[in-house]
Amino acid sequence: MSESRPSGAPDTVDVEQVMKDNYLALAKLLASRLTVVAVLVVVPIALNAAGASTSFFLTLPLVAAMFVFILTAYRLWAGVRLDQCRKVLSHYPLEFHTRVVKKSSHWTEYGNVFEVKISTRGEHGAPLMKAINAAGRRRWPEGTENGAWVAGDLAFGGVMIVPGSNAMLFLNPADWDKLAPRREQAGAERVARAEQAGISKQNWRKPVLLWGG
Numbered sequence: 001m002s003e004s005r006p007s008g009a010p011d012t013v014d015v016e017q018v019m020k021d022n023y024l025a026l027a028k029l030l031a032s033r034l035t036v037v038a039v040l041v042v043v044p045i046a047l048n049a050a051g052a053s054t055s056f057f058l059t060l061p062l063v064a065a066m067f068v069f070i071l072t073a074y075r076l077w078a079g080v081r082l083d084q085c086r087k088v089l090s091h092y093p094l095e096f097h098t099r100v101v102k103k104s105s106h107w108t109e110y111g112n113v114f115e116v117k118i119s120t121r122g123e124h125g126a127p128l129m130k131a132i133n134a135a136g137r138r139r140w141p142e143g144t145e146n147g148a149w150v151a152g153d154l155a156f157g158g159v160m161i162v163p164g165s166n167a168m169l170f171l172n173p174a175d176w177d178k179l180a181p182r183r184e185q186a187g188a189e190r191v192a193r194a195e196q197a198g199i200s201k202q203n204w205r206k207p208v209l210l211w212g213g
Contacts, residue, residue, distance in 0.1 A: 010096075010163040013149055015089050021166045022082055025135035033068060040065035071109060081134045081170050084198055088159045088170075091197035092151040100144040100160070103128065112138040115174050118150055118160065127154050127179055131169040134159075141167035153190060155182040157199035172199070 040061040103115040111132050119126035133141070141162045150171075152158015157172040173179045183191070194200040 010146070013094065013161055013163065013166065015094075018161055018166045018168055019082070019086055019089075022085075022135040022168050025137065026082065029136050033071070037065045037069045040068065081132065082168075085134045085159045085168055085170055088157075088197045088199060089151050091193055092153070092158065094149040094151045094161065096147060097150050098147040100148045102140055102144070105140065107138075111136055112140075114140060114169070116160075118148070118154065118171075127182075128174040129154065129157075129171045130174045131160060131171050134168040134170050137167070141165055141169070143167075152197065152199060153186075153194055155179050155186060156194040156197075 044059070044061045097118050098121045099117070099119045101117045103117060105112050105114045114131045116129050116131050117126050118129060143162045143164045146163070149161040149163065150158055151161075152171060154171070155173070157170075160169045160171055161167070162169075186194075191200065
């Protein structure tokens with residue numbers, strides 16, 4: 001979809017490059033986690049084979065490896081989020097919003113969930129959104145203080161892309177029921193578009209599961 005670029009907005013983003021960058025970031029994250037698991041498993045086994053003491057302390061890395069592996073398995077859901085983002089980006093154009101404010105964040109096994117307000121300076125009534133990094137990263141991306149590109153319909157959800165870093169976050173309303181009046185006022189075309197993009201109420205439960213909530 002084409003981008004809507006207001007005066008003063010940064011250069012538009014290449015959606016395919018954004019997708020490639022995020023798939024690569026996810027692959028690197030998973031590879032680093034699996035490397036840690038391998039080290040935690042191999043080292044105590046090697047020490048035991050070399051005749052080292054079979055004390056309780058040699059089992060601790062194996063326990064740690066199990067927990068790291070479980071958390072890594074949860075992060076595999078990020079691949080599903082990336083597919084969801086691609087679907088949204090194929091149905092909605094990117095529009096630049098000049099103001100992104102992070103209100104809070106909380107930890108889940110699927111990744112950190114942020115609550116954000118995405119608006120354009122001078123406009124009011126922006127809904128509070130939940131955002132989770134599509135590539136599985138936990139930290140809040142840098143560069144949002146200057147605004148971000150957003151695709152979607154915020155009454156239903158969408159995708160946010162940070163200029164420069166190409167960090168991508170999947171969005172859903174923080175309070176789904178609170179925005180029900182806005183969705184009820186949406187015409188049939190908007191509702192159908194949200195359904196096609198996978199952000200309609202019908203598909204709401206799926207991303208909630210991804211967020212561990």
